[in-house]
Amino acid sequence: MPEITVAVAYHSGYKHTERQAKAVASAAESIDGVDAVLVDVEQLGEDLWNTLARADAIVFGTPTYMAGHSAVFQTFAEASSVVWAEQGWKDKVAAGFTNSAGVNGDKLNTLVGLSLFAAQHSMTWVGLGLPPGWAYTAAGQRDSLNALGSFLGAMAQSPSDLGPEQAPVQADLDTAAHLGRRVAEHTLMLVRGRQVVAQ
Template structure:
């Protein structure tokens, strides 16, 4: 039996809410047979982190949205990846992203867009959320809808500032994160199989 394909979830969480979102993303990855997830907190920039990311078929980035952008800790990780960029180490990998903030909006799109730019500079292929907007998109929508915050480029979550990480994000936000993980895992599986088939065709 072949080794499972690896999808890394590289994230930072300030108060635990984004960590729950990351766990939901990882659960989505694990729901796809033949794919495994590895959670890595980017607050620790050690060899294990870089080795995990190098071995992964896909990297799903995650950060809380602070003051309309990714956290300083996540940005430190992004800037530290310059040595990987210099060697084009992530070229061709898949990438995706998720974020959480206290506000319904909070400029979460800006945080996700900065992750897209990071992925693009590394030559990665971005996988969007792939869900229509939920909740207030129609008059019959519900806060329990997937993608209730209406994001397209990544998974968004909202955690009220007076709720603990055990109480937030909402179930629908966590299910949206799970959907993202599953979608990336399926794409990673297709990419790996396609690369294998192409290699076989060349050697035949």
């Protein structure tokens, strides 16, 4: 039986961010003792809230639209105020990812918003844990991990004229996968540590 569950709670307007979500979930589940579940936050309801309540970690994902979360994700965030009032996600692990058409696209603002959202829920945030790639050195390549140089979470870029079968590029999906494994490993350590302390 899996020791922990990692939920990937995401919205994807055009399926590009969904590819990130699937990369996060698949990589998390590749770690022994971990189960991962995808949760589309556009479908608010009892199933969604029960799944997130059972999860040990929640990785939040949203496209960056007009320098922030999508309206659908924000609706979910505001609806979570009922959970917040009871501190239902307190001490769960949290992380985040985002995608936009622009290489920069002000994605950092979206990740900051996700981390603050997690902080309000008293969650424990896990960053990307990778040095920047691509333009950090002259030898950098667009196909390197963390090519967009984020620290707070995983970023991806999908040109507006490419469909989800072509974007994001594999390097950005690999970066999302790295985040999924990192969250799973940190959550396992945290859960096992709590078990030791309880004994």
